[in-house]
Structures are given as structure tokens and as C-alpha cells.
Amino acid sequence: MSILRRISCTYNYWLEVYPYRMQAVQVAGILGLGDVVAQKLIIKQKFDAQRTLRFMSTGLFLGPSIHAWFLVLEKLYGRSKKVAIYKMVTDQLIFAPTMLATMFTYIKLVNGANKQQLKKSLKEEYPKLLLDNYKIWPAAQFLNFYLIPVQFRVVFLQSLAVFWNAYISWKLQMAQDACNPKVKKY
Secondary structure, eight states: OOHHHHHHHHHHHHHHHSHHHHHHHHHHHHHHHHHHHIIIIIIOOOOOHHHHHHHHHTHHHHHHHHHHHHHHHHHHHOSOGGGHHHHHHHIIIIIHHHHHHHHHHHHHHHTTOOHHHHHHHHHHTHHHHHHHHHHHHHHHHHHHHHHSOGGGHHHHHHHHHHHHHHHHHHHHHHHHHHHOTTSOOO
């Protein structure tokens, strides 16, 4: 058996046996990669490992949450490719705004934002991020629901999300720097 085949089999085994743990680990890793891209290629700053670890920690709840949501959508609509549009619309109207707000709030809090800063950020920055979300993710989610088996949907989306994660990391960092230079940079 080739090394790639062995890796694939092992990955599929772990994904089947420990789906939530695997989603947490792989999403945390992909979030970390997005933050490194933001730091090194967009902001062009010295690498801040603590910032990356804080950003990665989001994956510990994000990965399992997305996986659970995809299972809910499967139960709600079934597995037919014909329902991909319904899954995408439901996802973008219910899950996307909720998860983006949760991720946004979590990142702000782990970086030391106080209640006033958080409220101001949610009012001023979150709507812009949500609109940017709607420019990219409906098409990606439609393809995801139409083409990708449910067990691979989170990793497929998160692979696409490397640059989205870099964008979020960059946007939150720029807003944080402008509002309060004393707040920890993630």
C-alpha cells in the first residue's frame, strides 16, 4: 500500500471514529494557517505565536459546531443533491450569522476586549464581515452541499477558508489596533 493511500485510510478511520475531535483539530490547524498568512503575507509582521494559538483555539468549538450543523442539515433535508440550494440558504440565514458572531465575540474576548469595546465592534465591524461573508460563502456552500460527502464538508470548506481566515484575522487585528493599542494582539 502506498504511503498516500495509508495516510488517506488512517485519516478516514480517525474521521469516522472521532469525527468531532478530528473536526476540532483540522479546523484549528487551518485557522492557524490563515493567521500565519495574515501575519506574514498581508500585515508583514514578525510572527506572533501566541496570537496564532489564540486564533487557532476558535477551531476547538468551530469545527465540531460546523460538523454538527451539517448533520442537522442532512436530517432536515436529506442527502439528495436536489436539496443543496435549501441547505445553502438555511446555512447562510441561520448558521453563518450566528457562527460568525460567536467567532467574532470569542476572538475579541480572548484578546482582552472589554464589554464596551465588544459592543462597539459588534455594531461597527460585524455587519461588514457578514456582508463580506455573503459575497463568498453562498457559492462555496452550494458546491459543498452538492458535491462533497458530509464527512468531508468541514475540511473542504476550511481548506477554502484559509484565505477567509486570513482576512478575518487581518480585519480584526486592524480594528483592534485602531480602537485600543493596549488590547492584546492576537
